[in-house]
Amino acid sequence: MHLVTYLAGxxxxxxxxxxxxxxxxxxxxxxxxxxxxxxxxxxxVLPSAMLSLIEGGPDVWARAHEVWEYGRQxxxxxxxxxxxxxxxxxxxxxxRLLAPIPxxxxxxxxxGRNYAEHAAERGAPPPERPVFFTKPPTAVIxxxxxxxxxxxxxxxxxxxxxxxxxxxxxxxxxxxxxxRHVFGYTVLNDVTARDLQKAHQQWxxxxxxxxxxxxxxxxxxxxxxxxxxxxGIRLRVNGQIRQEATTAQMIFxxxxxxxxxxxxxxxxxxxxxxxxxxxxxxxxxxxxxxxGDAVEAEIDGLGCLTNRVVAPDQPVAxxxxxxxxxxxxxxxxxxxxxxx
Amino acid sequence: MHLVTYLAGxxxxxxxxxxxxxxxxxxxxxxxxxxxxxxxxxxxVLPSAMLSLIEGGPDVWARAHEVWEYGRQxxxxxxxxxxxxxxxxxxxxxxRLLAPIPxxxxxxxxxGRNYAEHAAERGAPPPERPVFFTKPPTAVIxxxxxxxxxxxxxxxxxxxxxxxxxxxxxxxxxxxxxxRHVFGYTVLNDVTARDLQKAHQQWxxxxxxxxxxxxxxxxxxxxxxxxxxxxGIRLRVNGQIRQEATTAQMIFxxxxxxxxxxxxxxxxxxxxxxxxxxxxxxxxxxxxxxxGDAVEAEIDGLGCLTNRVVAPDQPVAxxxxxxxxxxxxxxxxxxxxxxx
Numbered sequence: 001m002h003l004v005t006y007l008a009g010x011x012x013x014x015x016x017x018x019x020x021x022x023x024x025x026x027x028x029x030x031x032x033x034x035x036x037x038x039x040x041x042x043x044x045v046l047p048s049a050m051l052s053l054i055e056g057g058p059d060v061w062a063r064a065h066e067v068w069e070y071g072r073q074x075x076x077x078x079x080x081x082x083x084x085x086x087x088x089x090x091x092x093x094x095x096r097l098l099a100p101i102p103x104x105x106x107x108x109x110x111x112g113r114n115y116a117e118h119a120a121e122r123g124a125p126p127p128e129r130p131v132f133f134t135k136p137p138t139a140v141i142x143x144x145x146x147x148x149x150x151x152x153x154x155x156x157x158x159x160x161x162x163x164x165x166x167x168x169x170x171x172x173x174x175x176x177x178x179x180r181h182v183f184g185y186t187v188l189n190d191v192t193a194r195d196l197q198k199a200h201q202q203w204x205x206x207x208x209x210x211x212x213x214x215x216x217x218x219x220x221x222x223x224x225x226x227x228x229x230x231x232g233i234r235l236r237v238n239g240q241i242r243q244e245a246t247t248a249q250m251i252f253x254x255x256x257x258x259x260x261x262x263x264x265x266x267x268x269x270x271x272x273x274x275x276x277x278x279x280x281x282x283x284x285x286x287x288x289x290x291x292g293d294a295v296e297a298e299i300d301g302l303g304c305l306t307n308r309v310v311a312p313d314q315p316v317a318x319x320x321x322x323x324x325x326x327x328x329x330x331x332x333x334x335x336x337x338x339x340x
Numbered sequence: 341m342h343l344v345t346y347l348a349g350x351x352x353x354x355x356x357x358x359x360x361x362x363x364x365x366x367x368x369x370x371x372x373x374x375x376x377x378x379x380x381x382x383x384x385v386l387p388s389a390m391l392s393l394i395e396g397g398p399d400v401w402a403r404a405h406e407v408w409e410y411g412r413q414x415x416x417x418x419x420x421x422x423x424x425x426x427x428x429x430x431x432x433x434x435x436r437l438l439a440p441i442p443x444x445x446x447x448x449x450x451x452g453r454n455y456a457e458h459a460a461e462r463g464a465p466p467p468e469r470p471v472f473f474t475k476p477p478t479a480v481i482x483x484x485x486x487x488x489x490x491x492x493x494x495x496x497x498x499x500x501x502x503x504x505x506x507x508x509x510x511x512x513x514x515x516x517x518x519x520r521h522v523f524g525y526t527v528l529n530d531v532t533a534r535d536l537q538k539a540h541q542q543w544x545x546x547x548x549x550x551x552x553x554x555x556x557x558x559x560x561x562x563x564x565x566x567x568x569x570x571x572g573i574r575l576r577v578n579g580q581i582r583q584e585a586t587t588a589q590m591i592f593x594x595x596x597x598x599x600x601x602x603x604x605x606x607x608x609x610x611x612x613x614x615x616x617x618x619x620x621x622x623x624x625x626x627x628x629x630x631x632g633d634a635v636e637a638e639i640d641g642l643g644c645l646t647n648r649v650v651a652p653d654q655p656v657a658x659x660x661x662x663x664x665x666x667x668x669x670x671x672x673x674x675x676x677x678x679x680x
Contacts (some may be wrong), residue, residue, distance in 0.1 A: 021663035107447040112542065117358050133542045137446050138606045153354045171550065193604075202452065202473045202543060209604035210511065264533075264549035266478045307649035 001068050002218040002303075003184070005050050005142075007096045014050050016068050017218060020086045021089045023071040025053070025064060028088045032070045050101050050219065054167055054183050055269045061167070061183075098142040100186050100219035101165065104272055107134035108163075108179075108213060110190060111257055112203065114250050114276025121284040130260050132251050133203045135190070135274075139213035146310035149291050153193030156289040156309065159277035160235035162228065162247050163188035164254055165219060169268040175259035181267070182254070184221040185228060187305040188274045189214040189235075189297045194283045214297070214307045215272075225301060227307035228254050232300040233278060237293050245278030247299075341408050342558040342643075343524070345390050345482075347436045354390050356408050357483075357558060361429045363391070363411040370430045372410045390441050390559065394507055394523050395609045401507070401523075401561075404679050438482040440559035441505065444612055447474035448503075448553060450530060451597055454545065454616025461624040470592050470600050473543045475530070475614075479553035486650035488551045489631050493533030495630040496649065499617035500575035500583050500637035502568065503528035504594055505559060509608040515599035521607070522594070524561040524569060527645040528614045529554040529637045531573075534623045535558050552627060554637070554647045565641060567596045572640040573618060577633050585618030587639075 002017040008024075015022040026048040033040030046064055047053050053060060075089060083089040112131040113119040119126050141147070149156050167183030190207065191214065197206025225231075228247060235243040252260070254275060261267065282288040289295065291311045298304040348364075355362040366388040373380030385395050386404055393400060415429060423429040452471040455458040458468050481487070489496050507523030530547065531554065539547025565571075568587060575583040592600070594615060601607065602621040620626045629635065629649045638644040 044582075105445065107474055127541060129539050129541075130545075131541045132544045134447055134544060136474075136605070138608065148604075152604040169551075201467060201469075204472045204474060205470075205601070206606050210606050261545070264488075264492040265476070265545075266550050269480065288520045 001065065001221045001224070003050060003053075003100060003221065004216070004218050005098045005100055005102055007098060008230060012049065012098055012102055014046070014048050014053055015047055016071070017073055018068075018094060018171050021075055021083070022092050022095050023068070023075065023089045024087070025071075028071045028074070029063070029067045031074075031088050032067055034081070036289060039058055039154055050157065051105065051270045054165070057269075074178075085226060097144065097217055099140045101215070101216040101272065102140060102142065104137045104140065105268070105270055107136050108140075108188075109261060109271065109272065109273040110135055110207065111252070111276040114252055115245060115278040116249070116251060117279035118277055118281065119282065121279050126251050130257055131263060133207060135207050135213045138210060141211045141214050141307070143214070143217040143305050143307070145214065145307060146211060146314065147191055147214065147289070147295065147307045148209070148312055149309050150193070150209050150312060152209065153195055153206075154172050154288075155194035155283065157192045157194050157282040158235055158237070158242070158289060158295050158297070159190035159192060159281055160233055160243050161188045161190050161274040161277050161298070162231065162233060162254075162299055162302075163215060164228070164258070164270040164273045164275060166267055166273075167222070167269055169266060169271070171262055171264065171266045173262040173267070175255045178255040178258035179222070179228070182222045182228075183269070184219045185302055186215055186219045186227050187217075187297050187299050187302050188272075189307065190277060190307060196287070216305050217303050219300050220303055231302070231312075234298050235280070236288065236296040239294075242282075242287075243278050243280035247275075249278060250275060252314055287289065341405065341561045341564070343390060343440060343561065344558050345395075345438045345440050345442055347438060352389065352438055352442055355389050355391055356409075356411070357432060358412050358415055359434050361415055362432050362435050363408070363415065363429045364427070365407055365411075368411045368414070369403070369407045371414075371426060371428050372407055373555070382455060391445065391610045394505070397609075401439075428505045437484065439480045439555040441555070441610060441612065442482065444477045444480065445608070445610060447476050448480075448528075449601060449611065449613040450475055450547065451592070451614065453617040454592055455585060455618040456589070456591060457619035458617055460619065461619050461621070466591050470597055472601060473547060475553045476479070476548050478550060479548055481551045481554050481647070483554070483557040483645050483647070485554065485647060486531075486551065486654065487531055487554065487629070487635065487647045487650050488549070488652055489629065490533070490652060492549065493535055493546075494628075495534035495623065497534050497622040498575055498577070498582070498629060498635050498637070499530035499532060499534045499621055500573055500639070501528045501530050501614040501617050502571065502573060502587050502594075502639055502642075503555060504568070504598070504615060506607055506611040506613075507562070507609055509581050509606060509611070511602050511604065511606045513599055513602040513607070515595045518595040518598035519529070519562070519568070522562045523557045523599060523609070525565050525642055526555055526559045527557075527637050527639050527642050528612075529645060529647065529669055530614055530617060534628070554645055556645050557643050560642050571642070574638050575620070576636040576638075577627075577629065579634075582622075582627075583618050583620035587615075589618060590615060598634065
């Protein structure tokens with residue numbers, strides 16, 4: 001499933017993307033249950049928030065999968081007006097997406113220098129053990145939202161990363177079991193103020209300004225990502241390729257990162273881990289981000305996360321959003337480039 | 341007010357300590373309102389969780405203060421049996437306290453090397469800018485709970501710190517306004533695995549194992565702490581003084597830390613900032629913590645936070661808890677030392 005959190009009026013809501021539609025999972029679950037019984041059983045109704053779905057556990061995930069299949073048939077069978085009337089779907093192109101998890105329950109775990117060429121361009125040897133730091137929930141933004149060029153920095157940089165969202169928690173998770181704890185994957189841009197990162201010694205400050213954690217556009221469930229270490233990963237600024245690699249190049253793979261992080265520390269459903277960025281960051285060449293730049297972070301199968309750099313307090317006009325191939329209808333392009 | 345979160349059965353609940361009693365703020369607010377009207381107005385009823393109180397804002401804080409005054413009179417007037425019957429108070433000595441905020445909504449902000457002598461003993465010059473890192477919500481434990489000596493570390497260390505809890509959020513907070521954003525203060529032990537802190541480069545991993553963030557015993561509201569930079573701060577292991585200083589020795593004071601941290605990053609009500617530890621940590625002498633050690637972290641006016649080091653999976657017998665002078669009844673000792 002390609003899960004999204006989208007805005008219905010002012011309320012964040014859980015959806016699943018199918019062709020050019022966003023299906024409302026909760027509404028669909030009610031629709032489906034009412035076909036079977038006059039009064040839908042309580043446990044047949046799905047939650048309306050991504051975190052509640054994830055925290056619901058395997059039974060709820062299985063039900064979501066059934067509801068999704070029901071929804072797909074409905075979309076293929078009914079015409080748009082009928083779907084609209086039943087309030088179970090809306091046009092993707094007219095829907096504002098948020099980050100899949102708009103407000104995580106703790107900081108996002110991040111891994112630094114997990115690609116050898118990136119470590120080298122930052123003047124560091126490949127780390128012997130994973131280098132973990134965090135970004136706060138207040139930094140999270142969704143696809144299309146603006147990355148603010150805060151006055152506090154003169155060296156605004158990008159970092160495309162594969163982000164892992166946990167479905168099952170645990171402590172001391174063995175590496176060989178770790179991938180079974182994964183709920184899904186998404187794209188994360190670990191936006192960084194290089195000057196603050198350096199001046200404050202520990203990286204947290206330079207990694208944590210508001211809007212410094214774009215995520216999305218979709219959360220792709222793990223069943224659709226058979227090998228997280230075989231994904232093309234790239235980033236463009238104004239259409240120009242800046243980072244281009246494969247997740248096969250990670251020094252520590254996803255399983256090892258989860259095993260290491262969980263040694264003595266309990267991981268929880270909904271936890272997010274960003275797994276490090278490949279080479280090509282702005283700091284390597286001095287080509288930092290400027291107001292107006294469009295940043296496209298893309299991972300094969302997970303889609304493209306596009307954000308524009310904006311001045312502080314500048315109103316943000318959302319830019320176009322692209323989706324993984326297979327979830328695209330005619331309204332959408334499978335080219336990631338947004339016209340900027 | 342000396343606010344606490346305590347366990348009522350299995351449920352965390354918001355209380356305020358007065359002499360040898362814990363007053364139930366919500367129950368008291370209902371009791372007080374029902375003296376005035378047959379049906380208490382909804383807004384007269386206080387929340388039953390610390391974070392809800394803090395997020396309620398100034399009106400709710402003012403009401404809590406009124407209710408507390410009402411409760412004090414009740415305690416002074418009624419005998420214990422009457423109090424028990426009205427279900428508004430319980431004996432402190434028989435109450436299990438949790439951390440004042442048992443589950444923060446994001447990681448705890450921490451400041452490293454904020455006392456010059458401590459920086460020196462760690463082989464570092466005093467930092468030119470604050471050094472921020474975080475600890476996850478999963479690390480939080482309350483007074484009396486066990487600090488687990490995880491197998492992952494052979495260098496378990498302590499760090500007594502003044503922790504600041506925010507009442508008002510904000511971004512780009514000027515230093516001169518910063519203290520007005522503070523809701524209250526508590527004691528925090530920034531427990532650290534020195535070997536992991538070093539091996540993983542960034543400090544997060546070594547700071548974040550389960551039980552590595554004892555907090556409490558009370559959250560003292562800011563009106564009772566006229567100057568957070570004039571507090572004696574000390575830590576004992578098995579009764580022996582290991583750290584002894586005053587918060588006047590901080591390199592960056594609380595106001596400066598909050599101003600710096602909020603530059604470009606939104607702070608929120610309920611956010612917690614630990615402000616660094618003075619010299620005397622175990623790493624300086626090699627005297628690390630062992631299973632069985634009792635660690636007492638104490639700050640004048642805020643009480644003493646006592647935790648015992650336990651083996652992994654060892655059942656934890658809560659140790660004694662001490663309170664700031666002024667909130668102590670006869671059942672409690674104003675010596676922090678627990679018999680160990």
